Amino acid sequence: MIEHPTGLLQSLALGELDRDEALAVMEHADSCAECAGELADAMRGVAALASSAVAEQPRSAKPAARLRDSRWLVGGLAAAVLALGVWNVQLETTAASVPVDALVHSHFAHHALAGIGGQAKLIQALDGSWVYIVATGLRPLRAYDVLVDGTKIGSVRADLRGEATGYWRRQAGKISSAALAGQDSTLRWDGR
Amino acid sequence: MTASGDAELISRLAGDDRSAIDEAYRAFAHRCKAVAMRTLSDDALAQDAVQEAFLSLWHHRSGLVVRAAGIGPWLVVVTRNAALNLARTARRRSAREAAHAPLESAPDPIEVAVANVEAAGLHDAIERLPDEQRRVILLAYFGGATLAEVAARTGSPLGTVKRRAQLALARLARTLGGVAR
Numbered sequence: 360m361i362e363h364p365t366g367l368l369q370s371l372a373l374g375e376l377d378r379d380e381a382l383a384v385m386e387h388a389d390s391c392a393e394c395a396g397e398l399a400d401a402m403r404g405v406a407a408l409a410s411s412a413v414a415e416q417p418r419s420a421k422p423a424a425r426l427r428d429s430r431w432l433v434g435g436l437a438a439a440v441l442a443l444g445v446w447n448v449q450l451e452t453t454a455a456s457v458p459v460d461a462l463v464h465s466h467f468a469h470h471a472l473a474g475i476g477g478q479a480k481l482i483q484a485l486d487g488s489w490v491y492i493v494a495t496g497l498r499p500l501r502a503y504d505v506l507v508d509g510t511k512i513g514s515v516r517a518d519l520r521g522e523a524t525g526y527w528r529r530q531a532g533k534i535s536s537a538a539l540a541g542q543d544s545t546l547r548w549d550g551r
Numbered sequence: 552m553t554a555s556g557d558a559e560l561i562s563r564l565a566g567d568d569r570s571a572i573d574e575a576y577r578a579f580a581h582r583c584k585a586v587a588m589r590t591l592s593d594d595a596l597a598q599d600a601v602q603e604a605f606l607s608l609w610h611h612r613s614g615l616v617v618r619a620a621g622i623g624p625w626l627v628v629v630t631r632n633a634a635l636n637l638a639r640t641a642r643r644r645s646a647r648e649a650a651h652a653p654l655e656s657a658p659d660p661i662e663v664a665v666a667n668v669e670a671a672g673l674h675d676a677i678e679r680l681p682d683e684q685r686r687v688i689l690l691a692y693f694g695g696a697t698l699a700e701v702a703a704r705t706g707s708p709l710g711t712v713k714r715r716a717q718l719a720l721a722r723l724a725r726t727l728g729g730v731a732r
Binding site (some may be wrong): 365366368369370371372374375376377378383385386388389390391392395396397398399400401402403404405406407408409410411479501515516518520523524525526 | 611614617631641720721727
């Protein structure tokens with residue numbers, strides 16, 4: 360238990376803290392009316408910003424994927440109820456399943472995409488079964504199509520810093536070219 | 552969800568009613584997913600962030616913060632935080648594994664933020680903030696800087712920056728609050 364983490368309440372609401380720090384602050388605030396009130400004020404502000412941005416975001420041409428069935432909650436909650444400490448372990452398991460883990464444990468190759476209007480790299484499994492794009496220097500908030508061998512496999516949207524990442528699984532096969540195509544710029548790798 | 556519906560749901564959660572979390576999921580998961588997607592641009596990772604938030608809601612169901620903030624704002628913030636943590640992890644791993652040649656550093660976040668806060672309602676709300684509060688929000692929320700980094704960049708004491716963040720967020724909550732419920 361920590362004593363009135365006043366300076367950390369805004370940091371928690373803004374997303375600066377890692378999981379353990381955030382958990383410690385939240386645990387305190389959950390039983391301290393003074394800190395709960397201040398944290399709630401900050402949370403409402405951040406939620407208003409986040410929700411406004413989402414509400415005013417232009418509709419994507421491609422409908423968002425449907426949410427998975429909420430029945431996963433039954434299993435997750437049962438475990439959480441049985442042992443309060445377990446849920447963190449479960450979350451770590453969930454986080455450990457993120458696609459980028461494949462970058463660490465698989466054989467992969469990567470290629471620079473050249474052009475004007477940013478920098479990007481395509482990282483791929485050697486068998487072509489997945490690709491990962493990391494880009495910077497893009498036009499902030501702009502959408503870019505990701506093409507592999509001339510076929511669009513998905514799209515990314517640059518954040519406010521002009522950075523974007525994306526990961527896709529695909530049928531295994533040799534990759535001969537790739538491009539990150541925006542409205543007024545294209546970055547390419549042509550297999551050489 | 553109405554304020555009374557929110558209060559009832561909070562009460563059921565505090566009473567360990569598991570159907571309440573399912574109801575909360577149906578009411579708020581879509582918005583949480585949208586918030587996560589803005590940070591992650593990856594469907595599977597965004598879903599992980601949403602699941603983490605709802606498990607966390609169950610863990611904190613009896614705490615004061617959920618009651619004080621309301622379920623919607625609480626979930627949005629926790630989802631966004633989970634998404635930011637996943638993004639940091641992914642960025643560290645991809646940078647470590649993939650960067651033979653380092654990518655160029657990002658542009659100055661405040662310049663980008665000022666130039667690109669395009670949503671009209673959001674822009675107006677931010678414009679109406681006092682200058683020093685606006686700068687904190689642009690750097691910390693849109694620019695991704697920590698409050699300590701904001702203090703260093705602006706030359707203001709950290710405590711002052713935190714106070715400005717608190718005042719700005721409270722003001723934004725009042726101005727934009729209808730969207731956040």
